[in-house]
Structure formats: structure tokens, C-alpha cells
Amino acid sequence: MTLETRATVVRIEGSVAFVESAQTGSCGQCSGKGCGTAKLSKAFCSKPRQFQVDNPIKAVVGDQVVVSVADGAVLRGIGLVYLLPLALLVAGAAIGNSMAVTDGQRDGYAAAGAALGLIIGFLVSRGLDSTQSSRLPRIERQWRED
Numbered sequence: 001m002t003l004e005t006r007a008t009v010v011r012i013e014g015s016v017a018f019v020e021s022a023q024t025g026s027c028g029q030c031s032g033k034g035c036g037t038a039k040l041s042k043a044f045c046s047k048p049r050q051f052q053v054d055n056p057i058k059a060v061v062g063d064q065v066v067v068s069v070a071d072g073a074v075l076r077g078i079g080l081v082y083l084l085p086l087a088l089l090v091a092g093a094a095i096g097n098s099m100a101v102t103d104g105q106r107d108g109y110a111a112a113g114a115a116l117g118l119i120i121g122f123l124v125s126r127g128l129d130s131t132q133s134s135r136l137p138r139i140e141r142q143w144r145e146d
Contacts, residue, residue, distance in 0.1 A: 092117020
């Protein structure tokens with residue numbers, strides 16, 4: 001299933017466009033009246049956010065468009081941003097804990113290993129993210145009121 005949303009093109013740079021989503025912050029299932037995601041979105045994201053997307057249809061500033069995200073891109077992003085650094089944090093803590101010579105050193109070594117693992121996790125996820133830039137969301141078509 002491909003995720004799609006309506007957006008407005010606000011800036012063009014070469015073959016990419018910057019868009020602002022026309023969504024109100026809710027998923028659309030309850031029009032923002034049920035679970036409160038619209039209220040949370042308004043509380044934490046008061047300014048409209050701009051997103052970089054591929055622009056294969058050569059949309060221009062002001063166009064209303066439909067932006068799509070490839071299948072699995074959201075889950076890959078979650079794994080890359082959250083799970084990889086967390087896994088390396090835990091692994092670093094375990095390795096640091098096992099390297100301690102005395103019981104009094106275990107906490108310090110575990111904390112240092114966890115911090116090092118977290119830093120490495122963020123650097124690796126950033127490196128992997130830059131190699132997957134071809135998976136940007138993309139403008140599929142012009143928005144049409146039906």
C-alpha cells in the first residue's frame with residue numbers, strides 16, 4: 001500500500017521540490033476528532049513543515065499535488081533512525097560491561113560502551129540514509145478535486 005497525501009509546492013531546486021502538506025495532522029480516519037493526533041500535531045508543530053520530494057512531473061510553485069511514499073519506506077526509516085542506534089547502544093553497553101576488570105568499573109564501562117554504541121549507531125544510520133536518497137517521496141500527479 002502506497003501512502004499518499006495532498007501538498008502544495010512552495011519551492012523548486014533543480015529536480016526536487018519542497019512541499020507543505022495540506023493535512024491537518026490527523027490520519028483522516030476520524031477527521032481529527034477521535035484519538036487526538038490533530039491536537040498533538042498542532043501543539044508540537046505550530047509552523048508548517050516543508051518536505052523535500054522528487055519532482056518528476058515538473059510541478060511549479062503553487063501547484064497542489066499528490067505526494068506518495070514508497071511501500072516500506074516508513075518502516076525502513078523507523079528501523080534506521082530508531083532501532084539501529086538503540087541496538088548498538090545495548091550492544092555497546094554489553095561489550096563495555098564485559099570489558100570491566102573489577103565490579104566497581106562495570107557501570108562506567110557500560111555507560112561508555114552505551115554512549116559509543118549510540119554515537120556509532122547514529123553515524124551508521126546517517127551514512128545509510130544518504131545512500132538511500134533515491135527513496136525520497138515523490139510527486140505523483142496534480143491534485144484534482146473530485
